[in-house]
Amino acid sequence: MSKNYRAELVGVLGDPVEGNPTGAMEEAGFAHAGLNWRYITVKVAPGALDDAMAGVKAFNMRGVNLTMPHKIDVLKHIDELSDAARVIGAVNTVVCRPDGTLFGENTDGKGFVQSLTDRDISLEGKAVTLLGAGGAARSIGVECAMAGARRVTVVNRSEARGRALADTISAHTKADAEYLPWQGTVRVPEGTDILINATCVGLFPDVDACPDIDFDTVAPGTVVCDVVFNPVDTPFLKNAAARGAICVDGLGMLVNQGCINYTLWTGEKAPKEVMYEALKREFVGQ
Ligand SMILES: NC(=O)c1ccc[n+]([C@@H]2O[C@H](COP(=O)([O-])OP(=O)(O)OC[C@H]3O[C@@H](n4cnc5c(N)ncnc54)[C@H](OP(=O)(O)O)[C@@H]3O)[C@@H](O)[C@H]2O)c1
Numbered sequence: 001m002s003k004n005y006r007a008e009l010v011g012v013l014g015d016p017v018e019g020n021p022t023g024a025m026e027e028a029g030f031a032h033a034g035l036n037w038r039y040i041t042v043k044v045a046p047g048a049l050d051d052a053m054a055g056v057k058a059f060n061m062r063g064v065n066l067t068m069p070h071k072i073d074v075l076k077h078i079d080e081l082s083d084a085a086r087v088i089g090a091v092n093t094v095v096c097r098p099d100g101t102l103f104g105e106n107t108d109g110k111g112f113v114q115s116l117t118d119r120d121i122s123l124e125g126k127a128v129t130l131l132g133a134g135g136a137a138r139s140i141g142v143e144c145a146m147a148g149a150r151r152v153t154v155v156n157r158s159e160a161r162g163r164a165l166a167d168t169i170s171a172h173t174k175a176d177a178e179y180l181p182w183q184g185t186v187r188v189p190e191g192t193d194i195l196i197n198a199t200c201v202g203l204f205p206d207v208d209a210c211p212d213i214d215f216d217t218v219a220p221g222t223v224v225c226d227v228v229f230n231p232v233d234t235p236f237l238k239n240a241a242a243r244g245a246i247c248v249d250g251l252g253m254l255v256n257q258g259c260i261n262y263t264l265w266t267g268e269k270a271p272k273e274v275m276y277e278a279l280k281r282e283f284v285g286q
Pocket residue numbers: 068108111131132133134135136137156157158159161182198199200201203211212227228229250251253254255257
């Protein structure tokens with residue numbers, strides 16, 4: 001008998017992970033490509049990451065995604081970091097290489113930039129206003145600057161985090177970066193080409209919440225993006241659309257980072273349409 005019953009394993013480690021739809025998307029891609037791969041969604045409590053990473057190696061997994069709260073803690077397990085992951089200071093994707101070493105990448109921001117490229121929106125020379133300075137915002141801010149943004153204005157409640165991100169972008173990229181305090185209702189800086197909500201405001205179950213900005217300062221034609229993907233059509237995007245903005249939802253970022261991860265692990269081009277449709281099905285009726 002020559003049949004191979006052993007599946008290749010990838011997955012996500014985090015807590016909570018119950019609402020993470022990535023497995024449905026990745027497994028749809030594997031099935032479409034006829035790959036006997038599985039994506040397992042694993043609850044790993046804070047403090048249990050060392051054991052979990054030993055398990056990743058013991059199970060001969062091909063790679064994992066890291067989500068809250070492990071994106072920074074995982075750094076000590078990584079043998080080689082991508083340039084972007086080093087600058088961002090966090091890893092969301094690990095590739096287990098055949099020699100047993102671990103490569104760490106951060107694909108959140110790359111997925112975001114690709115979601116703009118898919119809409120024929122270039123970052124070259126653009127002025128970006130970024131709401132938030134957490135994990136997703138760090139990845140997006142650095143990648144936007146690396147993709148050619150001229151200016152990145154970081155708007156964040158916590159000054160320390162906001163300044164740290166602006167300083168990181170200034171130190172490691174050619175973009176001009178500045179921090180704008182988030183006090184009361186924020187006016188979008190004049191000349192903003194691309195406005196991004198990279199906070200968790202509006203995320204399920206707080207589906208009626210909206211980042212506190214003055215939508216009268218969103219100029220018609222501004223590209224307005226939300227990283228929140230659950231729900232897909234957020235109050236932030238609805239308000240921006242009412243001002244004549246070009247809206248980009250969070251599903252594009254999610255599917256694109258999923259596709260980048262798929263390729264990092266399998267070495268093959270991801271079936272993006274199939275994965276996108278699988279993801280959309282997860283949100284039907286929500
Ligand atoms: N579409 C995708 O593929 C994708 C991928 C990754 C993450 N995400 C989404 O990105 C969002 C952020 O995730 P994260 O990992 O970056 O979280 P995080 O590290 O906890 O950062 C949260 C950010 O939101 C800000 N924030 C929270 N409540 C706020 C409020 N009421 N007003 C203003 N700012 C507020 C925080 O500001 P302070 O610093 O002041 O606390 C911080 O900047 C989540 O909704 C997540 O689902 C989407």
